[in-house]
Amino acid sequence: MTASRFSNSARYWRSPLVPGAEMLTAEYYDHSFTPHWHDAYTVPVIEAGAEQYDYRGSNFVAEAGSVPVINPGEVHTGARAVDFGWRYRVFYLPVEFVQSVADEVAGRAQPMPWFSADVIRDADLAQRVQIAHRALEAGADPLGAEHALLDAVSTLLARHAGQRLPAQRMRLDTARVNAMKARLTDDLTAPLSLAELAQTVGLSTFHAARLFTRETGLAPHAWRNQMRVTRALEALRAGVPVTEVAAASGFTDQSHFTRHFKKTFGVPPGRWR
Structure with missing residues (x-):
């Protein structure tokens, strides 16, 4: 059966x-x-x-x-x-x-x-x-x-x-990844290119992307979108309209926000709230 x-x-x-x-x-x-x-x-x-x-x-x-x-x-x-x-x-x-x-x-x-x-x-x-x-x-x-x-x-x-076992990572790598994280989250609504992110840590775009992905498990753009979704939760809990949350979180529009939110939480933001 x-x-x-x-x-x-x-x-x-x-x-x-x-x-x-x-x-x-x-x-x-x-x-x-x-x-x-x-x-x-x-x-x-x-x-x-x-x-x-x-x-x-x-x-x-x-x-x-x-x-x-x-x-x-x-x-x-x-x-x-x-x-x-x-x-x-x-x-x-x-x-x-x-x-x-x-x-x-x-x-x-x-x-x-x-x-x-x-x-x-x-x-x-x-x-x-x-x-x-x-x-x-x-x-x-x-x-x-x-x-x-x-x-x-x-x-x-x-x-x-x-x-938790201590992380076996080079200090220089950790410092660079933290610097890239700070740049990615400094203003989640501002456009940011991979070249600009790489310049933050003095690496080529290829090496910056590879280092960041290796250390975090996500590509820089995916990690930034995850941070946008995570930070949006507080506003959603407070009852802020989804359209306003999407704009304040740096997404291009509500559908863009909803698509990423559903991939993370399994439901659209309105239903989650």
């Missing part, structure tokens, strides 16, 4: 129990996420089907019952791994929140938690994450929902968190 395919439907939502966090309840059939990152810990649980994604130079497949955690700031993609797509629930948890739970679990200040690239296959953890997500979404029992969330996050940390 062939499973019926999923639709492309998604709902972002928030809970006052986790300030700064966002949650996603979604299923996708043929949507593909462009390379992007989140400032938060991405903690999904796959409920049905399977998702494939590129992450840290490898391709992974997360099937039903798995928890494919993505660390803050790390570039990744997302697409179906089976013909009928996938259904999942996702927590986007602020770094400060996860850090505070880690400190509580250990009883003392801890280094920033970090997770390996491997898909976490832990049925008990998956169930705890799913229970917490459903409880927060229902909103009927705040006390129980908050307990379920702390239970899920503390279990994730206790069983699977490690420490």
